[in-house]
Amino acid sequence: xxxxxxxxxxxxxxxxxVLARYPRFPRLVALKIDVQRRGVHYTERAEKAVDxxxxxxxxxxxxxxxxxxxxxxxxxxxxxxGGTILVDPTPLAQDPYVVDYEDGRFVLxxxxxxxxxxxLWPKPAYYDKLTTSGIKMSLLVTAxxxxxxVFQSSYCQxxxxxKGCKFCDIVTHTKQQRDEIGVPNRLRPExxxxxxxxxxxxxxxxxxxxxxSGSVVKGPEVFDQEVDFYIELLQAIGTNFKTRRFPSQxxxxxxxxxxxxxxxxNTGLTSYTSDLEVFTADKFDWICPGKAKWVGYAGWRDRxxxxxxxxxxxxxxxxxxxxxxxxxxxxxxxxxxAIKADLEEAEYLAERGVTTVSIVWVPRPGxxxxxxxNASLDYYIRLAQGLQDLRARYGLSVDFDDYRRxxxxxxxxxxxxx
Ligand code: SF4
Numbered sequence: 001x002x003x004x005x006x007x008x009x010x011x012x013x014x015x016x017x018v019l020a021r022y023p024r025f026p027r028l029v030a031l032k033i034d035v036q037r038r039g040v041h042y043t044e045r046a047e048k049a050v051d052x053x054x055x056x057x058x059x060x061x062x063x064x065x066x067x068x069x070x071x072x073x074x075x076x077x078x079x080x081x082g083g084t085i086l087v088d089p090t091p092l093a094q095d096p097y098v099v100d101y102e103d104g105r106f107v108l109x110x111x112x113x114x115x116x117x118x119x120l121w122p123k124p125a126y127y128d129k130l131t132t133s134g135i136k137m138s139l140l141v142t143a144x145x146x147x148x149x150v151f152q153s154s155y156c157q158x159x160x161x162x163k164g165c166k167f168c169d170i171v172t173h174t175k176q177q178r179d180e181i182g183v184p185n186r187l188r189p190e191x192x193x194x195x196x197x198x199x200x201x202x203x204x205x206x207x208x209x210x211x212x213s214g215s216v217v218k219g220p221e222v223f224d225q226e227v228d229f230y231i232e233l234l235q236a237i238g239t240n241f242k243t244r245r246f247p248s249q250x251x252x253x254x255x256x257x258x259x260x261x262x263x264x265x266n267t268g269l270t271s272y273t274s275d276l277e278v279f280t281a282d283k284f285d286w287i288c289p290g291k292a293k294w295v296g297y298a299g300w301r302d303r304x305x306x307x308x309x310x311x312x313x314x315x316x317x318x319x320x321x322x323x324x325x326x327x328x329x330x331x332x333x334x335x336x337x338a339i340k341a342d343l344e345e346a347e348y349l350a351e352r353g354v355t356t357v358s359i360v361w362v363p364r365p366g367x368x369x370x371x372x373x374n375a376s377l378d379y380y381i382r383l384a385q386g387l388q389d390l391r392a393r394y395g396l397s398v399d400f401d402d403y404r405r406x407x408x409x410x411x412x413x414x415x416x417x418x
Contacts, residue, residue, distance in 0.1 A: 015110065018377045025381050026417060031116060032085045033380045033410045035077070035097050035108065036360040039066045039090025042073055042099045049101035050074055056121040059142040060183045062151045062212060064173030066090040068365035070180050074099075076144075077108075078119040084145055084407035085118075088362060121145055124205065126198040131191045139183050141195040146404045148199055148209045150237075152229055153186050154178060156214020158290025165277055165288045167324045169366030170214050176366075189236035197240050208405035209237060212251035215290065222294050226252060227259045234267035245270050249400050251319075254295050254303040260310045271400035272307050273317040276300055278325040279345035286330045301349070308353035314397040316354050319409070322383055323361035323375035335379040343386045350394040356387055357401050357409040380410060387411035 019030050042050075050057070056075040058065075065088035077085040077099070090096035098109040099118070107114045122145070127138040142149045154174030158164050164171065177183040199206060211233060216226035230250060238246060251273040255263065263269055278287045281297035291300060307316045325331050325338050332338035346356040361374045388411050391398060398412045399405070406412065 012376060013378075015115070015377065018381070021378070022381050022385075025385060026414070028079050028081050028083055028116075029384070029410050029413045030377065030381055031108075032079065032083055032413065033360055033384065034377050035085050035087050036362070036410075037374055037377060037380065039094060039096040039362070040077070040087050040099050040108075041090060041092050041096045043101070046099045046101045046106060047073070049106070050120065052123070054123060056123040056127070056143065059127070059138050060151065060177050060181070061142065061149075062170055062174070064169045064176065064364050064366050066094070066362055066364060070176060074120045076121050077106075078121060078145065080117060083403055083413055084121070086144075086408045088364075124199060125202050126195060129198060131194050133188070133191055135184065135191060137195045137198060139181070140187055140191055141199060143199070143206070144407055146205065146207045147406060148196065148206050150187065150192055150209065150211045150233065152211060152213040152233055153216070154183065154213070155185070156290075157217045158215055158294075163290035163293055164368075165290065165321075166327070166368040167277075167287065167321050167361060167363070169364045172366030173364075187233070189233050192233060193236040193239055196237050200240060208247045208249060208400065210249045210251065210406070215253045215294075217294055221256065221259070223253045223255055223259060227255060227262060231263060231266050234263075234269055238268040241268060244268055247400075247405070249273060249405070251275065254291075254300040255307075256303060257306050257310070260303075260307050264310050270311075271315040271317070272311050273319065273401070274300065274304055274307070275319040275321075276304070276345075277319070277321050279320060279342050280325070283325045283331060287324060287327065304349065304354045305352045313353035314355065315400060317398070317401055318349065318354060318356055320356065320358050321361045322358040322380060324369065326375055326379075327369055327372050335375055335382075338375075339379065339382055339386065342383060343390065346387055346390050347394075350390045350396055353396070355391060355396045355398050355401070357398065357406075357412050358383055358387060359408055360410065384411040384414060388414040391415065 015034050057072045058075050067089045073089050100107050100109050106118050108116045108118050124143045129137045156170050159171045219225040245268045248269050249271045254274045278284050284297040285292040304318055363369050363372045398415050401412055403413045
């Protein structure tokens with residue numbers, strides 16, 4: 001059968017044609033992938049139907065959007081099965097899905113055809129409140145449907161000598177956020193503790209607190225100062241809990257064993273993630289030159305494995321920006337090669353107790369890779385299934401990063417089905 005080709009942006013088989021090759025793969029997870037891959041555009045009718053009293057509008061985030069703008073559009077989308085789609089507003093020229101409003105409901109359109117009913121993220125009650133220091137709470141702690149995000153600083157020191165990761169726009173984006181909506185450069189622990197206390201008053205909504213930001217290389221040992229910042233913040237957040245440990249994830253630099261032990265012993269942190277971003281040393285050296293300079297690929301991987309002794313199997317993870325390893329000109333020559341290498345590395349880590357999750361790479365205007373195109377739907381389906389199969393084979397949980405606690409990983413969405 002000849003596959004239907006999409007007319008715009010890039011010629012490729014239709015969603016239905018790709019999905020037909022994987023009859024056991026859940027349709028809504030595939031749709032989530034494709035929406036993240038292509039982005040969304042909101043029609044005027046959809047924009048008018050957004051209710052700022054009920055729907056969460058875009059709030060500060062560590063990375064920017066595909067249209068490079070900060071606008072009062074919906075934060076993101078919810079699927080009928082409770083799955084989330086974290087997705088950016090995207091210029092129409094890039095052939096995004098379209099979000100429209102018809103007959104009293106939001107719908108997703110592809111090529112003008114309604115393909116799925118969707119909903120918008122509900123706004124948390126604390127979003128309209130101020131801290132006692134007078135800062136709008138939504139600028140300090142942002143929400144996903146079931147998770148709270150704390151972005152501790154708006155800078156990554158790998159950018160100092162132009163060694164930021166090539167898919168990343170943290171510095172360009174957070175400068176824009178600071179200038180246009182007044183997000184503070186650095187968060188004060190007492191403000192964060194206050195916002196978390198307020199957020200937790202909403203019954204049953206939040207199941208995890210995630211902290212992340214750019215790397216801080218300063219200190220007697222590389223990253224010591226970054227560890228200090230997180231300990232301070234986690235201790236302040238911990239005052240809201242009666243138990244010593246509380247559901248939490250830190251996504252940070254690759255700390256050495258002394259630093260990890262300090263974090264674990266002095267805070268209530270329950271899980272630790274340090275992103276390798278792209279697998280295999282040569283791709284990592286090219287795409288993540290700051291990480292390569294300060295720690296190196298083998299060192300970063302060894303530190304992840306070392307963290308398992310402290311946080312335990314299934315509580316240590318790494319994320320890959322799936323598709324970036326295919327970037328031109330030095331990426332893998334084709335998707336088969338990339339998937340083979342990705343799954344081999346993920347298996348090496350799984351054998352040693354480290355979970356790998358993936359996100360769909362979004363080429364953002366503020367990043368060095370702004371003019372690249374991400375991978376095919378076929379690639380993302382195969383990778384997601386491969387990563388979940390490895391977790392199942394090695395008995396690794398992904399509870400700290402699953403569809404409720406995170407919602408940004410198509411592969412960990414599969415964990416609830418198997
Ligand atoms: S480590 Fe890389 S991905 Fe993370 S903030 Fe720095 S440049 Fe961006």
